[in-house]
Amino acid sequence: MQQDRPRKLQRISQACDLCHRRSIRCRPSNEDNDRCQNCYDFDVACTYDRPSKRRKHPQAPVAPAQPSQPSARSSLPTNTLTSDSANDFPFVPALVTSRDSAELDLPWKVFALSSESVILDLLDAYMEVVYPLYPFFNEASDRAKIKNRQHLTDKGFFSSIMAMCALASARIRDGAEPSRISEAVRKPAASSEVFFTAAKSVFTSDLDKLRGFDFVRACTLLSLTSIQYGQSLDVQQYSGIGSTLISMQRFYDEKYWPSGLEESEKETYRRVYWGSYTLEVFTAVVWNCFIRTQEVHLNVRYPNELDEGTVASTKIEVPAGQHRVSWLVGWNFTIDLYRVLEHVVNKSRAKRFSHDDRRSVDSLVFGDAFSEKSVMATMLNMYYALPPQFKATPHMTGDTTQDTYAFQAANIQATLQLLRMMLFSTEDGPSVERKCDVADEVLTVFRAIPPFYLRAISTPMIYQLGSLGGVLGSVFEHPLYQKDYQRVRVSLVALATLLDGLESNLHRSAGASQGLLAQVEKIDHYMHSQRNNTHPIPQQHPQQHLPQSTAAPPTMSMGLQPTMPEINGNGNGHGNAIQIPTDLALEWPWPVYQEYPYYMDNNGF
Structure with a gap:
């Protein structure tokens, strides 16, 4: 025995x-x-x-040598945790190599099992502060899958859940404030970066093995999280992988979707695909990237507006005094804005890139008739036709009945301003006054949105304001009178004040507000130094865009005076125009977290 x-x-x-x-x-x-x-x-x-x-016998065979480990900045199949991230969760390995087997790697399975309660708490946080803008999950069914531990056997679902946790955790760390948050989520044992590494651990270089909707959802979430981290190359990497998967599996056409999908699953598919599309257009605007997916190629319906609230069993009731309307009406209108943005980007670039070896197809076929005012007027008329729930952003109540609508209103306003700025880039030689007017209109809108919603939108909002800073910074490429400088200076200080409030909670803040104020102070000193001198306007040369300085800007107080003393006694701008030196004109801290130089045209894009 x-x-x-x-x-x-x-x-x-x-x-x-x-x-x-x-x-x-x-x-x-x-x-x-x-x-x-x-x-x-x-x-x-x-x-x-x-x-x-x-201790082994002297004659015992020597164990085979382990394969060399890839570097931390390796290609897609390698999944490395930084030392800081590894220390955040001690039993997560420093390196997990993705394999093509159907089984989830044991260390990540253990990590997911031991983090089950945190994952469910992060799902709650996601549904409150991220879901209104990126409604990529069916709360009831996905929560049940997590409780049934389906993410331990389905690599695609595991990746999308880990990516959801990474994004929710990063947003909370950067100032988003769910009404109910556990201490385990507020001070997690595993950082957002650990969840991010877990999500990408199942990816392989053979994209044909990444089959199914969940991998597309994971790519979109990883791209969003990379924006939160300020990693623009990772944003493009995961967005590109997601677009490739959509193309390979023909998910851009509903007739190729898997048979037997329930209606709630189709609705989630639609939200993810249109959400990934809007993300791609957004990155094309703020990073000057190209758009991989064009809206005319998407044979995917809009999410069903008859779906009240989430696709979960719970439904959002109508706010008091207003008729019943789905919050998806506002979400779908935002998609409309991004579809228009795509075409405005194409128009702007066709105008900006002149080629002597070919004619513009846009001008040959469609003509050059394009009015910024008419496009904006059309979209504003559509905006005014929306139900009143989408035109007001009251303070957060903690009640999703109200807050989900306010999220849509805030996102609509932010996207309208992005469209306004992109349309502005199509104008011919706008004046300093015109640039400042546009900047002031945008800043006025953002200041009217409660900080909670701006913090929930988080880092993408900083990038958007970086584009606005580029518009204002471009005025210094030409000689300025005192009156013009005073005008643009007021707008720059107002922008710095808004940025300071948004950056205060960011985990990866680059100090854009302080850098902006430091730059204004430098120009103030230069303008003062010209007070009693007569300077001819220097000959203009093509501006050379230089890489952003890596030197940290000096720390300044937000108490910089709103206006500077007049350079000329009368202050009417009839003195000599002053050309700001090239080094001062190009030291603006835009974009906030860009890893490589960002090039703009004369209008700031």
Whole structure:
């Protein structure tokens, strides 16, 4: 009998791999003779694959050498945690190599199991502060899948859930304020970056193995999280992978979708695809990228506006005193704005890029008739026709009945201003006064939005304001009279004040507001130095765009005076125009977190 007894029921002299990794006691299981109790509880294989540290016989064969480890900045299949991230969650390995097997890597399975309650809490936070803008989950069914531990057996679902956690955790860290948040989420043992690494751990260089909707959803969420981190290259990487997966699996056409999908699943598909489209147009505007997916190629319906509230079983009731209307009416209108933005981007670039080897197809076929005022008037008329719920942003109440509508209103206003700025870039040689008027209109709109919603939109809003800063900074490429400088200076200080409030909670703040004020002060000193001198306007040369300085800007108080003393006694601007030196004209801290130089045309785009 003793010889037939399984080894695991005998006294354990060596802990299994799982218990060793977690530094916990390895004890036999009464339910499963082949696994220890911990492996049985976690439902994982009980293995002893690590090399033994015991002294071996001199004739014992030497263990084969381990393969060399890739660098931290490796290609897609390598998934590396930084030392800081690894220390945030001690038993997560420093390096997990993605394999093509159907099984989830054991360390990540253990991580997901031990973080189950945190994952559910982060799903709650996502539904409150992220979902109104990116409604990519069916709360009821996805919560049930997590509780049933489906993410431990489905790599695609695991990746999308981990990416959701990474985004929600990053938004909370950067100032988003869910009404209900647990201490485990407020001060997590695993950082957002750990969840991000877990999400990408299942990716492989063979994209044909990344089949299914969940990988597309994961790519969009990882791209959004990369914006939060300020990693523009990662934004493009995951957005590009997502677009490739959509193309390979023909998800851009509903007739190729998997058969047998329930209506709620189709609705989630539609939200993800249109959400990924708006993200691509947004990055094209703020980073001057090209648009991979054009709206005319998407044979995907808008989300059904008859769906009240979320696609979960709970429904959002109509606010008091207003007729019943789905919040998706506002969300779909935002898609309309981005579809218009796509065409405005194309028009702007056709105008900006002149080629002597070919004629513009746009002018050949469609003509040059294009009016910024007419386009904006059309979209404003559509905006005014929206129900009143989408034209007011009251303070957050903690009641999703009200707040979901206010989120849509805030997002609509932000997108309208993005459209306004892009339309402005199509104008021919706007004056300083015109540039300042546009900037002031945009700033007035943003100041009227409660800070809660701006913080929820978070880092993408900083990038958008960076484009506005580029518009104002472009006026210094030409000689300025005192009156013109005073006008643009007021707008710059107002922009710095708004940025200061948004940046205060960001985990990866680049100090754009302080850098902007420091630049204004430098120009103030230069203008003062010209007070008693007569300077001819220097000959103009093509401006060379230089890389952003890596030097940290000096710390300044937000108490910089709103106006500077007049350079000329009368202050009427009839003195000599002053050309700001090239080094001062090009040192603006735009864009806020860009890793490489960003090039703009004369209007700031």
